[in-house]
Amino acid sequence: MSFFKKLKEKMTQQTTEVADKFKTGLEKTRSNFAGKMNELVARYRKVDEDFFEELEEILIGADVGVTTVMNLIDELKDEVRIRNIKDTEEIQPVISEKLAGLLDKEGDDGTLNIQVDGLTVILVVGVNGVGKTTSIGKLANYLKNEGKSVLLAAGDTFRAGAIEQLDVWGERVGVPVIKQQAGSDPAAVMYDAIAAARSRKADVLICDTAGRLQNKVNLMNELEKVKRVIEREVPGAPHEVLLVLDSTTGQNALSQAKAFGSSTDVSGLILTKLDGTAKGGIVFAVRQELDLPVKFIGLGEQKDDLQPFDADQFVYGLFKEAIDNEQA
Template identity: 45%
Template sequence: MSEKKGSWFSRLFRSKKEEQVEKVDEVIEAPVETVEPVVAEEKATSEASLAAVESAISVNTAALSESETLDIAPNQPHHHETIAEIEAEEIFEAVAENVVAQSVETGETVLTSAPEAAQTIADTEEKIAETIEAAHVEEIAHTVEETIKAPEAVLQEKPKTGFFKRLKERLGKTRDGITAGLADLFIGKKFIDNDILEELETRLLMADVGVEVTQKLIANITAEVSRKNLSNVDELLAALNKEMVEILKPVEKPLVVDNTEHSPYVILMVGVNGVGKTTTIGKLAKKFQSEGKSVMLAAGDTFRAAAVEQLKVWGERNNIPVVAQKEGADPASVMFDAMESAKARKVDILIADTAGRLHTQAGLMQELAKIHRVMGRVDESAPHEVMLVVDASTGQNALNQATQFNEIVKLSGITFTKLDGTAKGGIIFAIADKLNVPVRFIGVGEAIDDLRPFEAESFVSAIVGQASDHA
């Protein structure tokens, strides 16, 4: 009985143990069945983590870019490091939240992939650190680059070249024609001889200084040589400088606008075709306007279609009124209307353009005389300035132009243009010596500032200089 009882208990106990073993086996075998899901979930977890990291990095990189636009004090060297630490913490939190979310969704299966998830987080941390470091290095490089480039901006803000230096550069062709290589003629010589004086005479003639002026200059220099006052090239150039200034000094008379007696002050511009009258008018208008004068322009060149439009462009550019009529209109009528309008508006200065005409065209020259008379009917003293514009590159022909225009309408001033592109700048001496008409302005370039009041000493120094300038 006891054996049966014992057997029954043993069988009962054995069955309980077998049930427990089977349950344990079921528990043990369960992970085997979930191996593949774990791997899939692990991959999904990794991809989701990386996606979250990339998103966080993108957001914080944008934040870094925005932070570059802020004003950062130079005494805060660790500002970017603090931002980087905050960003790293935000990214780590995002990764941790993502892992927790995956844990909730996958349950126990995540327990199996926990080491891999930890490794993923570690790898992610390393990538985050590298990304932040790269962004930090890039920002530092960008800052350094800006710091290096900053002085360039300062260097670009150089003061404008002085006018005398520009004048010297622009008159280089005339200067070289007169004095270049002159010092070589003194090699092996202890005094100035006839060969040197003849060479200087030839160069002055080639620069269109004119026969009469050249003979006068050479005669005065020869007298200095005979008195043994000159012995080298520098002394020769100094004497030439002095003689040239004496010729130009009497015509150094700047234009002075007097509105106390004349309002408007009328300037009549004359000259042949292509000398730059209209451009000179525009520059003069801008100059007077910058001096606080009110200006009006009269488009008296009614024969050339583009002339009126060109003058209107200058007027619109400087907000200056322009009086004009249709193409082919009577220039004298345009001048009359312009003077009446200028008086009504109480304008300070009226600058009148005229058609280009050759000094040999008798009919057109008489028309110019008519314009002069019509202006006198409105104001007996008008025009108050008759300014001839001369292209210096035309050489001796410019002297003929000035002579003819001076006979038709008495010239009160001359402006020489295009001196920067010619070696014939010596024509100023020939015209000044023969006509004694004041030289008002000289043009040595296309910029507005390149039209300057004439100064005899500066002009002569620019075309003669010293021997060292031509070595």
């Protein structure tokens, strides 16, 4: 059974609502990425060096990342030789299978580290403008719908309007926000928020953090200070450090991730605005080059459009037409 058929069978077991969110949210990337792939397959009758050169250009153009693409092309060439593939139509499911393998690494758990007993503290980091505060609001909504009691900590005290923005999201999803005045010490906000979470017996505390100070060193020092306070007050915390990246910024997102990853022990990624880019291949690049699990992706503007990342759903969303059209 081909990979397309296996994936199609697996998708029939998924909820229609989730499948539709992935399908709709990835429409721009699908029309760009998969559309060019279909054209390539239609133009070439056989799998040769020219075919691979054009495939390489398509993948790099979709922001999959040069290093990832070069390794992928080498693997595809090996598969073509081993399976004795001649027809270009036969290679499309193989390409999809290899891409899925890049996302779904063995032993990788993309679920949130929620504590069975006691308070779970989630620290959310990222530069200003990537959709960090919005993602926090949507994550709070997701966890609340999962039956968790959630609190938010307004730790981005330096950016004008950041506290008010988080307040709006708190009201929108029905989750309390612990805050102080603009310009307050973020570590002090975290201290108060942890005390409030304990007194209210909350399950999860999600902490917003500063996204830009005078320079990168100041920002990383501030984040380290916040982490120390959290670790002191809740041993073993933060249980997650989620880095928010804007998918529309492409390779720049990788640079941000490397800077934060070296200073804050990032445990997972939230990729926002995937519905707004035709270069959703950045998901493959960040997954491969950073070796960090993608835990959530943003597929729209609504409060329930932040979805737990599912590698199979993502690949199906990219190649839906080709998968659905394959003969049973």
